[in-house]
Amino acid sequence: MTSSAAPTTSPGAHGLPVAGPAATRRAALRLVRRDGRAFALMLVLNALAAGAGLAGPWLLGRIVDTVRDGGGVAEVDRLALVILVCAVAQLLLARQARYVGHRFGERAAARIREDYVDRALALPAAVVERAGTGDLTARGTTDVTSVGRTLRDAAPEVSVAAVQALFLLGAVVVVAPLLGLCALGLLGGLLAVRWYLRRAHRAYLAEGAATSDLAELLAATAAGARTVEALGLQERRWAASERAIAECRRTRLRTLFLRSVLLPAVDVGHVLPVAGVLLVGGALMGRGGVGLGAVVAAALYLRQLSEPLDTVLLWLEQLQSSGAAFARVEGLGTVPDARKAAAGAGPVPAGDRIEVRGVHYAYPTGGDGPAGAADRAAGDVLHGVTLTVRPGERLALVGPSGAGKSTLGRLLAGIEAPRRGSVTVGGVPVAGLDPEVLRQHVVLVTQEHHVFLGSVRDNLHLAAPGAGDGELRAALAAVGAGWAGELPAGLDTELGPGGHRLDGAQSQQLALARVVLADPHTVILDEATALLDPRTARHTERALAAVLAGRTVIAVAHRLHTAHDADRVAVLEAGRLAELGTHDELVAAGGAYAALWRSWHGGRP
Template sequence: MSGTDGAQPAPGVRLPLATGREVRRVIGTYVRDRRGPAVATVALAALASAAGLVAPWAVGRIVDTVLTGGEPGAVVASAVLVGAAGLLGAVLTAVSAALVVRIGQHVLARLREQTVSSALRLPAGELEESGRGDLLSRVGDDVGVVADVVTRLLAPLVGALLTVALTVAGLVALDPWLAVAGLTALPVYALSLRWYLPRAGRRYAAERAAFADRAEALVSTLDGLRTVRAYGAETAHAERITASSARARDISRDVLWFGTAWGKWMNIAELVGLASIVAVGFAVVAAGTATVGEVTAAALYFHRMFNPIGMIMMSFDELQSAVASLSRIVGVVTAAPEPTPAPAQRPTGEVLARGVSHRYASAEVLHDVTVALAAGERVALVGPSGAGKSTLAVLLAGLAAPSAGEVTVGGTPVERFGSASPKPVVLVSQEAHVFAGPLADDLRLARPDATDDEIERALKTTGADAWVAALPQGARTVVGELGHSLTPEQAAQVALARALLADPVVVVLDEATAESGSRSATRLEDAADAVLDGRTGLVVAHRLRQASRADRILVMADGRVVEAGSHEELLAAGGHYAELWAAWQV
């Protein structure tokens, strides 16, 4: 009777993506927190761009002064003005760029923090369906993409946008006809963007999804490395990783070539705009409505927009990737349920699951299950592998929401206790995880204010005190991946001691003693009994001897409860439980 009843992640099942409106709302909230610095940054960047308008205007004055035989002093004054404006613009640009990056880093830090906290609130079932690779790529790869845009691209992009806007205003002020001539480049830019953006968006979304698939293939293989080696499946898994990496590479290469081919349209737009200014310039000078210096200034103004417009256009390539990443990151934020205040009073121990059904992707694993546990009652849950035992245990513990029906503890929906600390319902699973770090810190995850004496009593109650005392630094010894490795029995004892420290009203043991061998089975079952003492308990029983000591036994098959009663009653009935007991006795 294995403890894994859940379905494997269905291909193509992913965490949701945020809409454009959701992305703007979340980012806007962060920016409004820094409203003052943001306004100052835009003002400084605008002044820097305005300072850049001085040079073309001054050069135009120099041309007219030379052509009309003006004073040499006027030429020198214009040259000095160009230098002073350039210096001022450089200083303002540096300061505004630093402020842009600072604000961007603040927004990014807030986004990263909220993404991680939201990921921790996601229902366990939803994470299992989507696979951890999808989540890891969002909090890793996608955050990295956005961070790169913030640190490297955001400040130049803000400056480029302001430069283009103010330069167009300068062209209009200089001569409206010359401004119209320069704006003939805009249709070329607009048409190329209209063709590019929808196609690029799909490509970048596919690229990010391919990165997620690659991460999932790698993570799942590394997690199950021992099993892979045990069955000699290294080649098959290596081929799976290679195939997912090759697909990600091919999509990235397609995106690169697509962006490169699109770049030629910017050169065409520049040619159209500059040629129009020169042609109209001849006409307005001939008509006497503008001077050669003004046409020169207009050409320099338009030429001044080449780099900013090119930067804006080329940044769409990276912005599309960043937007795709933001929709995935914010998708985690919006998918997580908002924390609700936990009830002020500690609930009583009655547990009721009414009409509960649950599905993973398209497969329904629980069908209209109704279960009631009285306060202080110990109920065992038995049945063949795949019967739905672990799924029901997870739902009763409030770690996932049922697809239909409801679960209450003491009359309160179990999800209301999601933000409670410590939680009134604790699940101890078969796969007892030991976090890397001091053992005492691991135990304090259940109750951060636990004293050393309370930790020592919890370890003694679960039978772990002897081997913990033998560690080099006792409970302060670093365990897990970074330190002392624990045996499966020791890890199970730590998990039970952690549950004891939490002092819950309801304890759910999902085959928590299944990792023990026959020699240590009795010790772990005694530890589990100590944790259950005086509490409502649901025990997904790996060994029927543990089930026989329960007040009541529920037998599951095919996602339904098919029998219920005491050990003696079920044996006398001669049904499913009697068959299981007879097989276990043999």
């Protein structure tokens, strides 16, 4: 069962949006604030661990000075013991900091996954269809996993390394201010990092987009493998796949090039400060400007600095990659949530009458400016359609392929909003209704259907969570799904991989049974029985019509017996309402419908 959902302004005709840097930063801050105590504790423990680590080089410098000045063994042993205590304290504090950091990361990753699922479920159906499942799937799997791994592993590691680096630089300046100037040798590596950061975000976004496009192409090819084979499209799909793979390779080579420049530059930046301290320190010692212990301590501090900087460098690529992934995940948050936008807004429909007034519609193309609006106007697939659907009426929408029947059905279901004109139910715009309210009024059922993992009962409870087994069996019987009673475990039979596999006709009947359980006052059937053989389809349609007696049924009809049984028939041609009347009236009129009927019925009236 496909329920209607209120549309929102499309974020783009070719894919889901990507959050900007400012929005991504705000989202990251929200994650931190939601678990602020753990984050603050992680920083405090990291600072304490870094402070404990500073004692070693300074005390070692004291030992060197003590030995040079002729100090006793007892003094050296005492300083060595303090070094050992500080090292153990640093180890314990760092371990606890990482433990707290990992817990923070896991909780934050769980929140991201939950928010992603919630936002994905809130996306208007039109947005998902235009974006394609490949992009949505890549964001929900690869991107969410990347962000979760970064929060769990990189965040605590980088925070520890950053605090250590700041403390070590400060210690060099405190021990020997003049030698602290040698730390400027790090600027070479920092310039390389700045060069990298200015290019990496865009490069990783391009890599993620190329991955999504490849996933979409492969998924579409696999799903339509039989069609590809039947129409001889193998070479064309192969060429398209090669182009997508080449684009993935190009974007990945770009990020590889950025890393190949960054890593050597930073490695050189690690060596220069230590060499500078030894050279400058030696010169200053000759003039009495600095002691040997200070030179040793400063050199050790700068040597130690390479470890946290290496850690930051190690995770820098992951941070850029996950930053781009986070922007793609957060991009779903920029699509207005139809449930929140419509909740409590606007009046409740007063009645079940559906009114279509002067509707024009074009599928989104181009941009949002005047040029894009002009393109959409030129590409209208519906032109000034006006129609009233009376409560309890059975209306058939017929016409040649491309006439706009399915598009009108989507507008009636609130999945799309008209470019001009209005579509209302009970005097209220259909597209502006809260989805929960809309599902009580209008449900769209298409030939596309889905069997969810779980039992037959689970699949039916999606439409009516409180329904008893008797109601579930009655709904199945109403659509002619007698096969359900023959399943090994009845309603408890597991469906999908590893369980019982339904064929196309059975899956469609299961979807129709969900419609029966949902019990809306208006049902729009868009080729809902297309996968059934003509005899089974006829039986199912009659059974469904009997169950929905007294309710409004709008059927997009390709088999004209559906139109024959309808109360009225609306004939669409080139996006315009060409004829409207009963079957007998339209056949007698000798117009477009009569020609379709004669063609379908073998020339007989």
